[in-house]
Amino acid sequence: MTRALPAALLGVVVLAAIPLATRNSFFLHVCILVLMWTVLGAAWNVLGGFAGQVSFGHAALFAVGAYTTIILYLKCGLAPWWGIPLGGVAAALVSFPIGILCFRLRGPYFSLATLAVAEIIKLVALNWESVTAGSVGYLITSLPPVRLFGLNVNWESKTPFYTAAGALAVVALLATGWLRGSRLGAYLVAIRENEDAAEAVGIDTVRAKVVTLALSAFLAGMGGGFYAFYFRYVDPDAVAGISLSMEMVFIAVVGGLGTVAGPLIGAVFLTAVAEVVRGRFQTGHLIFYGLFMMLVIRFMPEGIWGRARRLTARAAAGE
Amino acid sequence: MALLEVQGLTRHFGGVSAVSDLSFSVNEGEILGLIGPNGSGKTTVFNLVTGFLRPLAGAIRLDGQSVVGMRPHAVARRGIARTFQIVKPFPGLSALENVTLAAFLRHPARRDAEAAAALVLGRVGLGERLNEIASRLTLMDQKRLEMAKALATTPRLLLLDEPMGGLNATEVDNASELVHRIRASGVTVVLVEHVMKAIMKISDRVVVMNQGEKIAEGRPERVVEEPAVLAAYFGKHVA
Numbered sequence: 001m002t003r004a005l006p007a008a009l010l011g012v013v014v015l016a017a018i019p020l021a022t023r024n025s026f027f028l029h030v031c032i033l034v035l036m037w038t039v040l041g042a043a044w045n046v047l048g049g050f051a052g053q054v055s056f057g058h059a060a061l062f063a064v065g066a067y068t069t070i071i072l073y074l075k076c077g078l079a080p081w082w083g084i085p086l087g088g089v090a091a092a093l094v095s096f097p098i099g100i101l102c103f104r105l106r107g108p109y110f111s112l113a114t115l116a117v118a119e120i121i122k123l124v125a126l127n128w129e130s131v132t133a134g135s136v137g138y139l140i141t142s143l144p145p146v147r148l149f150g151l152n153v154n155w156e157s158k159t160p161f162y163t164a165a166g167a168l169a170v171v172a173l174l175a176t177g178w179l180r181g182s183r184l185g186a187y188l189v190a191i192r193e194n195e196d197a198a199e200a201v202g203i204d205t206v207r208a209k210v211v212t213l214a215l216s217a218f219l220a221g222m223g224g225g226f227y228a229f230y231f232r233y234v235d236p237d238a239v240a241g242i243s244l245s246m247e248m249v250f251i252a253v254v255g256g257l258g259t260v261a262g263p264l265i266g267a268v269f270l271t272a273v274a275e276v277v278r279g280r281f282q283t284g285h286l287i288f289y290g291l292f293m294m295l296v297i298r299f300m301p302e303g304i305w306g307r308a309r310r311l312t313a314r315a316a317a318g319e
Numbered sequence: 320m321a322l323l324e325v326q327g328l329t330r331h332f333g334g335v336s337a338v339s340d341l342s343f344s345v346n347e348g349e350i351l352g353l354i355g356p357n358g359s360g361k362t363t364v365f366n367l368v369t370g371f372l373r374p375l376a377g378a379i380r381l382d383g384q385s386v387v388g389m390r391p392h393a394v395a396r397r398g399i400a401r402t403f404q405i406v407k408p409f410p411g412l413s414a415l416e417n418v419t420l421a422a423f424l425r426h427p428a429r430r431d432a433e434a435a436a437a438l439v440l441g442r443v444g445l446g447e448r449l450n451e452i453a454s455r456l457t458l459m460d461q462k463r464l465e466m467a468k469a470l471a472t473t474p475r476l477l478l479l480d481e482p483m484g485g486l487n488a489t490e491v492d493n494a495s496e497l498v499h500r501i502r503a504s505g506v507t508v509v510l511v512e513h514v515m516k517a518i519m520k521i522s523d524r525v526v527v528m529n530q531g532e533k534i535a536e537g538r539p540e541r542v543v544e545e546p547a548v549l550a551a552y553f554g555k556h557v558a
Contacts, residue, residue, distance in 0.1 A: 183423055190420045193409035200369065200403070201421035202395035202472050 004177070004260075011264075015166050019159050028158035034264075034271045035165035036226055041251030041263030042172035043219035046179055048249065049258035051212050052192030053103075054111045057118030058220050058248045060098070061091040063125060063240035065221025070138045070228040071131070079144055080164070084225035091221025092214040099210040106195065115242070122240035137235025140228070161230050168226055169264070172219050176260045179215070188212060189258070220248070254296050256303025265305040320383060322347040322507050323368070323399075323476055328377035330367055337363040339531045341377070345476065350498065350508045352522030352539065354515070356551055360531040361511040362404055365478050369401045370394040381476065396424065400474035402465040404481045404511070408453035414440060414464055415449040421471035436471055442504075443467045443497060459490045466497065476507045483514045495521050519543070527551070 018031055040062065047053050065087030072078040072086060102113040125132045132138075146153040153160050179185040187208045190198040198205050228234050247270075255266025270289075277288040300307045321344035328341040338360040345351050353361050366372040368379055370391040379387050386394050409417050418436035419429070426432040440446055443463040448456065453464060462482055469477055482498070483491045495517050502508050512518040518525065519539040527535040527542055529551040535542045542548055 183427065183429065186416075186420055186423065186429075189412070190409055193411055194407050196371070196391075197403070197407035197409060197468070198420070199371075199391035200395060200401055200407070201468050202392045202424035203420070204390070204392045206390075 007261075008173075008177075012170065015170070019162050025158050028162055030271060030275055032158060032162050032165045032230065034267045035162070035169040036223060036230070037247070037251055037267035037271055038169040038264045039165070039172045039219055039223040039226070040248045041255060041266050042169075042176050043216045043223060044248040045252040045255075045257065045259075045263050046176060046188075046219070047209075047212050047216040049252055049256075049262065050179060050185060050192065051188035051209055053209060053213075054249070055114040055216075056111050056242070056245050056249070057098075057114030057116075057121075058216070059240050059242065059244035060114075060118040060121035061095060061217040061220040062224035062227070062244060062248075063121055063236070064091040064094045064217075065224030066228040066234045066239040067125065067132055067138075067224075068221070069225030070140065070234045073140065073229075074138055077144075079146075080225070080229045084164070084168075084222050084229070087225030087228075088218040088220075088222035091217040091224065095213045095217035096210065099213040103206055103209050103213075115245075118240065118242065118245055122236050125236040125240055132236070135235060135237075137233060137238070138228075140232035143229070143232075161226075165226060165230075168222055171222075173260060173264065175215065175219065176263075179212075180260055184208060184211065192258075250293055252303075254293060254303055256306030256309070259303070259305050259309065262303055262305040265308075266303065269304060321345060322382060323509075324378070324380045324383075325364075325368070326378040326380075328364070328367060328379065329375050330363060330372060331375060336531050338367065338374075341528070341531070341533055343526045343533060343536065345507060345509055347507055348502070348505070349523045350502050350510060350521055352518040352525035353509060353511045353528065354513075354518055354525055355528035355534075358530075359528040359551075361528055362480055363531075364528075365401055365480055365511065368394075368478065369399055395472050395474075398473075398475035399478065400469035400472045400476070401478040402462075402469050402480055402482060404484065406458075406461045406465045408456075408461055408464055408468075410454035411452065413450045413452055414445055414456065414467075417453050417464055418467045418471045421468040424472045436467075439467045439471045440464075442470070442500070444493075458485055459493075462486070462494065463497070466501070470501065470506070474506060476509065477501060479508060479510045479512075481511055481513060483512060483517050486514075491517050 019028060022028065044055065044058050047055055068090040069083040069087035072083045098117050102110055102117065105113050126135055143155040187203050190203055191205050191208060195205055224239060251263055251266035251270055254270055255262030273292045274289055277285040281288065323345040326342045328338055330338045353364065355361055363372065367374050370389045374387060378385060381397055381399060386397055409420065415433065415436055418440055419432045422432040422435040426435050437449060440449060443466050445460060445463050445467060448460065456464060466482065483494045486494060491514055498508060498521055510518060510522065522539050524537065525539050525542050526533055527548050534547045534551060535545045
């Protein structure tokens with residue numbers, strides 16, 4: 001814990017320095033993607049990594065956030081800095097009935113139930129045209145003129161989006177760090193280790209899981225809200241597809257389940273690998289992406305960050 | 320009034336009746352042995368009392384208040400703790416972390432919970448192994464850990480499911496002594512056990528079950544002479 005604070009401060013400094021150090025907008029775009037995926041990986045990690053509840057349906061929560069944010073903007077003119085947190089709140093509210101239904105099941109049955117819920121949400125988004133515009137989707141053509149500290153915000157540059165994504169990623173990682181030290185976090189680990197034993201010593205496992213899912217949904221929903229503003233386009237395939245759910249799982253697993261920095265590390269590696277192989281191989285780049293993932297899972301099941309931490313711990317012990 | 324009262328407890332699994340119309344009570348401060356041949360429903364009784372299973376009929380009262388329909392964590396909060404026949408530690412966590420999770424029930428602050436957990440671990444004889452990972456402990460120590468977790472919830476009633484199963488003779492003696500010490504600290508104990516010698520020695524009273532029903536109840540040395548008990552254990556010809 002004593003080393004975590006300087007590391008976190010260093011991280012924030014690096015984060016703040018990147019847009020000052022580069023004018024390369026593609027590089028900034030990749031950084032924005034990394035930060036967005038960090039938020040989503042962290043969202044999945046609090047439930048999947050800490051509580052061991054493997055969700056295959058987190059795209060549903062992402063979609064609720066994305067739709068809430070974009071609809072509030074287009075229909076009510078609500079600015080992003082209100083719309084994105086409200087997207088998180090909407091996703092958290094939707095998560096309660098999902099949790100109450102799916103947490104009746106354990107293990108793989110829970111995972112399958114979340115998969116089904118995500119498909120249901122996607123079908124709702126496709127068919128409830130009066131609210132979601134169906135398969136046509138919503139498009140943001142212009143963002144509101146904003147003056148901040150006496151300067152006009154330039155929506156055509158990447159900087160405002162980078163700042164927003166950075167702030168969300170910091171919030172997500174701080175929330176994870178808080179969770180790890182909290183009593184709730186300890187309960188989640190107990191649930192992951194043995195759910196019956198957790199109940200037997202007086203832990204309300206359903207409540208702990210529902211609360212955690214709500215936290216996870218809040219983060220995923222804000223990620224969805226950010227996505228809506230950054231890509232300016234929301235339709236069911238883009239925000240509610242199963243590949244999105246899977247990507248969140250991969251980031252958390254590759255980074256290191258149940259660790260604080262894991263999602264950031266996972267997002268850096270997977271985004272980098274995806275961009276590099278997409279550049280080199282026009283077709284079939286997903287094969288290399290998949291291969292990378294298989295190698296990590298085969299040789300580092302505890303994830304990149306999990307392995308790094310174990311190695312540094314061993315080195316410290318060997319001194 | 321008895322600490323725990325069970326009346327007309329009934330539970331079927333499909334067509335098989337695991338527990339039928341079972342009534343017994345546990346007095347404050349006693350050690351009650353619950354015995355019976357394999358499959359006679361002893362563990363099911365524990366699962367019903369602690370909320371892991373719901374009874375089809377019957378009443379379960381702790382201090383006169385019903386606990387039927389409560390989830391296990393709520394039963395634990397009321398003051399009934401249990402161990403599992405097949406131990407269920409949090410395998411990847413240290414002994415101290417295991418017990419701290421249980422101590423959180425009465426001590427919300429982590430520091431207090433850890434202090435309480437260390438104390439309990441000392442009481443069960445694991446004071447030297449606080450930082451050992453639970454899955455690496457010996458079976459005997461895992462059984463101790465199981466008891467420490469239950470005790471850390473500061474129960475009034477402790478249900479022990481075969482705490483001596485799989486232990487050798489010396490370990491059985493140690494475990495018996497531990498159960499006595501737990502009772503001396505003011506916790507009432509119900510014990511399911513297959514090791515007959517041990518249970519006869521440490522129980523004040525025993526309830527004998529067979530095929531889900533109570534067939535005898537009383538002081539251990541009396542009960543073993545009852546024909547119904549002999550028949551259940553050894554077959555009708557012996558009786």
